[in-house]
Amino acid sequence: MFKHLNKDIPASVVVFFVALPLCLGIALASGAPAFSGLIAGIIGGILVGAISDSQLGVSGPAAGLAVIVLGAIATLGFEQFLVAVVIGGVIQILLGVLKAGVIGYYFPSSVIKGMLAGIGIIIFLKQIPHAFGYDKDYEGDLDFFQADGENTFSELFNMIDYVSPGAIIVTLISLAILLLWENVLSSKHKIFTIIPGPLVAVVAGVIYYLVMQGSNLAIAEVHLVKVPVPESFKDFTTQFTFPDFGAISNIQVWITGITIAIVASLETLLCVEAADKLDPQKRVTPTNRELLAQGTGNIISGLIGGLPITQVIVRSSANVQSGAKTKISAILHGILLLISVVTIPVFLNKIPLAVLAAILLVVGYKLAKPSLFKHMYSLGKAQFIPFFITIIGIVFTDLLIGIGLGLAVGIITILLNSYKNSHFLHKEGFETNDNKFKMHLAEEVTFLNKGAINRELNNLPKGAYLELDVTKTKSLDYDIVEIFDEFAIRAKERNISIKLISERGVVENPNSYKEFFEKEKNQPLKN
Template identity: 70%
Template sequence: MFKNLKSDLPASIVVFFVALPLCLGIALASGAPLFSGLIAGIVGGIVVGSLSGSQIGVSGPAAGLAAIVLAAIATLGSFENFLLAVVLGGVIQLIFGILKAGVIGYYFPSSVIKGMLTGIGIIIILKQIPHFFGYNADPEGDFAFLQVDGENTFSGIIQTVKYISPGATIVALVGLGILILWEKVLSKKAKLFTLIQGPLVAVIFGIVYFVLTEGTRFGIASDNLVSVPAPEDASSFLAQFTFPNFSEITNPQIWIVAFTIALVASLETLLCVEATDKLDPQKRVTPTNRELLAQGTGNIMSGLIGGLPITQVIVRSSANIQSGGKTKASAIIHGFFLLISIILIPKLLNKIPLSVLAAILLVVGYKLAKPALFKKMYALGWKQFVPFTVTVTGIIFTDLLIGIGLGLAVGIVVILLKSYQNSHFLHIEDKSNGKHKIKMTLAEEVTFFNKGAILKELDNLPEDTYLELDVRKTRYLDNDIVEILEDFSEKARNRNITIKIISERGEVENPPSYIQFFKLRPKTT
């Protein structure tokens, strides 16, 4: 695991700087203590990272669960009751893993997964624009279209114009310049610039700028800085941990929330696993059932010590991949960085401007949503482009799961449409003996989805037609189709239509019973 430490260590630093504000922001958006987000980030890095089969995925608190957590805490009456639901949700995830439910992740079309990555990239960019200019009314981890401050994604950007902070903007612009210069120029000049990451240099610049300009016109206000809880001693640090209220284990509301957390967290994780595997330069495949077991264990531990629910998250995972992370060591190390930093240097962390972290996330977002991807998906044809576009739009204007659901629904409609079109092949051969000779070859699998297309074709046959129905290649013929032929036989006699069936049993004209004929067909594999 540590053979690629020279790549994983720098990547873990970048993931740490991305994860830190997101852990705090998601906790704030969830109506939970800020420290609970950090706990989830630490457990997601160290525990889940160690148990997971994913080499480049990073786990932690998820923005997609923020609304669920906010509502659940209010419904259950206390944060301690909610923590019990998190623990039980982890147990349910373990059961999902044992039952091998991870296979669900493989049933999402590639166009939807690519749309998910692109949509998240655009959301990151849109959500970080206010933070880039020093307007922080909306928490960092709130990725929903409707924001906790009553605005939406676009109105929040418009509001930014009224609250631009000169100091925060300077830091963000310089930080963004450092990131671009580091990646495009310096990293190609010397090996030193690949070991020391541009984001680390940008963050150091932000801290130095804050210290030097504090109290001046171009200084940075405290609400534009990272806000990590900074306990004075060991006892106050330990007092931040909260424990679940097990006396409420018989409360049915607890179990409803637990199942909701388990279901949504598992689905988000499986989707993220599918997406990160596509981003992985080495194209490794993550064992999904093992991932559910790792996530379940992580949620049990997180809930036991006062943390938020955990999923694998695409923002941190993509930052890890883009920064050169090769193995799970980067995820584990980033978890230790979170743990050590909040114990030893919380006051130093609280000097980091949010705007410089926004610059880092802007770069992450751009790499996920490059314009070239839209061109590539368009070139693949409408069957790929439409589900992709619907997924992107849905994620931007609703949230992650609704956007993916919309894209999946469109993908299914496309499949049904193509199935409708591809049920059979029709050949009009000639007109002999006073009859139109038409040959219809059925596809390998013909289901009830194809009823409409075949029925329409039969009804359009002209009178005095000789129809050859070739089913030799058909391996599955739905009973609905057989019933259509049975019902059509009476119409055929009235319109002087002769139907000749060509099958592996031979050829027969106008069988007295189509149902009986196909029932006696030899079974095929």
Template identity: 70%
Template sequence: MFKTIKADLPASLVVFFVALPLCLGIALASGAPLFSGIIAGIIGGIVVGAISGSSIGVSGPAAGLAVVVLTAIADLGSYELFLVAVVLAGLMQILLGVLKAGVIGYFFPSSVIKGMLSAIGIIIFLKQIPLALGYEEGETPFAFFETTGLDIFRGLVNMVSSVHPGVVLVTTISLVILLVWDKVLAKKHKAFKLIPGPLVAVIAGIIYQLFFNGSGSTLEITGANLVSVPIPENVSDFIGQFTFPDFSQLGNTQVYMVAITIAIVASLETLLSVEATDKLDPAKRVTPTNRELVAQGVGNTFSGLVGGLPITQVIVRSTANVMSGGKSKVSSIIHGFLLLFSVILIPRYLNLIPLGVLAAVLLIIGYKLANPKQFLQMSKLGKSQFIPFLVTVIAIVATDLLVGILLGLAVGIITILINSYKNSHFLHIEDKSNGVHRIKMELAEEVTFLNKGAIQRELNALPENSYVTLDVRKTRSLDLDILEILDDFAVTADRKNITMKLISERGEVENPKSYREFFGVTVFEGAH
């Protein structure tokens, strides 16, 4: 496990600094205690990381579940009762893994997965802008951080005139450090590869805050523009931050409905994230999805028992891990321990980190995910790839993750149907001499009811006095629907003086009385 520790340790630091504000922001957006997000991050890193078969995936509280959690807490009336639903959801996920339901993720086309990655990159980039500018309107920048859809763009317009010069300066310094470190220094000496650029940016941010703290200068950063984690005074204070589920209402049917919703959404988000993360893996390792569902289920069960939010594998943290050079699951596990130690040992120092520094790290990650080159590459692959990709991107940015993925999947299916419609057969006009049209129609390897329209159209368009050769020697699957069309066309062919010569592996025959009988299909009333 520790063969790649030189790469995993720096990557875990980057993931830690990315995960910390995400844990806090998602907890706030979910209407849950801030500490619940930290708990979910710790368990996602240590427990799920240890059980999971994913080498580079990182788990934690999911932004895609924030709205579900917010609604569920309000409907159930208490956070303690909601935690019961989280525990039950975890048990359901374990059952799904045992039943081998992890295969669901493989039914999503590559274009949709790539669209999801690019859309997430765009959203990541856009959502860092208020943190990068120091926008202070409202309770906290995190309130904007978890908005979805077109609200992002409306929020950006409103905040242009409300920026904090100190945060802008810190963000700029951090971006310069990150870019110079990655593009220049890391290429000149190995020493710069051992120390991650984001860590240097965070240290620079803390130094900046210590220098200006209490100065009263316009460059001083205060309040909502700083990381904010709870500060326990003693052991009892730390333990007191945990919340435990209320199992007294275990018979409440509404709890089970919430649990089913969380289990389905969390499992789907995890499987899609696994698919996307595996594509980012330079080693192209394949994550065992059934084992991943079990790992997530165990994580959610533990998280619910100690007051944490629901957990999924998270593409943002996983991407940060890959982009930072993470090689194995050790990176995820170490990041979990870093979250644990940080809230116990150094919460005051964590609260000195300007959010602008973390925003700079995520701006770089967002750009890498949504690189314009990806759009150009997809456009060159043709409409069947580019249209589902583009629809997925636009829909996710305009609505939310699940709606966007489902729309992209629907467009992908429609594209498949259209291609299937077009590729059912090949038509060749061989000769038009002597007033007789000699035409060869060759059916594809698999012809289904989806091809009825295309084949029917071609048959109806055949001119009178034609001699048509229908070649089905390459066809391995021919639906009864197609045979029925051919049988029906036999009447039209006789009227238009069209000769149909059927060539198959069974032999050749002109104007067969029944195509169904020729292929040995017996038709019964109501079934075949």
């Protein structure tokens, strides 16, 4: 696990700089103390990272829970809300024990790829205002509609009146460093692979802020990272909040805990699938163990005043793109968060948000490259339509709704394909016009195929001769047998002859298909 430190350490630095403003921004959006977001980030990195078997996934506070958390804190108060976080963690552990992580394997690949592309587009769009010096919207907001009535696109127009020349310069410098570092310098000398480009960009941004103070191109403090700065060790310890377990009998606390467990588990399982898709080595994360890890993290986070934790795709994708090889990167990013907020919060508060915007612009672009759209389109409608619908849903609503829309379209696509592929029917004897038809049933035929088969049978002309071949059929639903039994009655009225061909032999005009298939399988057909 430690043999890839040369890759994992630089990646952990990048993830640290991405995670820092996200932890603070999500806490702000959740109506919680800023320190609670940092607690969740630290625990998500160190504790969850250590327990989890996800090699590239990174956990921390999630934007998808911000609305739930905001409403819960307003209703319950922060101390009682923390009890709900602990309850949510216990439920997640229970889900892991019950093997509920298998749900994560039922999301189509096209939907997961659509999720990655949709998140990439959102990251890119959401960082443009920060890159221009308009920081009204908090870091980590991934929803289209915002609490202040604005949306992703309206903020792009609003930023025009608040452009900061200093922020634009820092963004351009940072982008130049990041692109030069990755595309040119990293191949020139080993030192450029050891020192991460984003760290150099951050240092350059801090230097710019310090040097340009007082000039027309200065960056105002409102455009800097804002980490809580304790004046003493005692002041630091007072930032921890503990749950009020006297509220354990409050039904609203339990409802909130169950909600947190369900939403956090779904987001985690989705992000696990996405992170595994991004993994160059294509390792598979044990989802039940992931639920156990997330549950443990949420229990500890709730006990010391932290926000709920999930695996998060923004940090995970930044981790992958920075060259991480093992989960040591996620653990180290948590350690860096812990060390930095204890020892150097004053330095962190000199980092321009424009630098972090530049880092995330690169992350967003890599997730939603034009080549990905071209590749998905080349795979055909069955892959491209769920992919595209997922993207639209995520960009214009939120993560879970977008995934739900993509999944619904994926299921409809499966049903349509099942409708089409249950059988093969063709007409023979066109030259003699003898109305002879052959129908071959597929290996597995279920109730989903009722409509297609029924339609073909009803379209047979009067006096037709049908050869029904079931030699390759291994599984046949009772619903389909009923259709054939009902058709046998209509066939007599329409003078249609049927020849049933199976592995056991041939039957002309069977009176009961149910009896025939029971003999074929040597067992009764179950309804």
